[in-house]
Amino acid sequence: MNITDAAHKTVKDYPGGSEALAVRIGMSAAVLRNKVNPNNNTHHLTLAEASEIMGVTGDDRILHALAAEHGYVLRRTEGSPGGSVVTALLAVAARQGNLAQAVSESLEDGRISQNEASEIGRLCASIQADAADLAQRAHVAARTVA
Known part of the structure; x- marks a missing residue:
């Protein structure tokens, strides 16, 4: 999955979609939809906005898509609780x-x-x-x- 599709799916799959997520990140739903619309060339999601979206949604598809595009694989480094x-x-x-x-x-x-x-x-x-x-x-x- 490419970065643009990952951003679009992250916003679309959020409970309540762009309307609900936009409120949480302080952006209008229309602007958010435009920023993640794969067919829109005039509005672009910034890195800070992508990071905020991932933080609010708990969905790291954008991060994984970015890493994959550059030949990397990511894994969270936090150990499981109680692990030694x-x-x-x-x-x-x-x-x-x-x-x-x-x-x-x-x-x-x-x-x-x-x-x-x-x-x-x-x-x-x-x-x-x-x-x-x-x-x-x-x-x-x-x-x-x-």
Whole structure:
């Protein structure tokens, strides 16, 4: 999904649509509709407005679409409540094992196919996300000790 479609769907899917959301962000419903209308070239959503919309709606499709457009995958780094640093470390280690196995299996025939490369990329992204979660949990643990 592209950024424009993500913004349009975020506003459209909000309970009450643009009418309800516009009130929450201090904008007229007509202006908001124009800003997220994929067929409108005169009104544009600013980054600050997109951020405010995501904050109010709790819908991060715009953020994910922007990241995907530039080749990134996002994952929230906040650890789940009650999770520990050790649990997060074990998750990273497990993902690394999955990656090693995928690379090993991919190389059995002496070449890496496009599908195998995509799977390796997905596993690398999951390791990065789990490592970010581990770092977040470590920071939380450090704050509770201090």
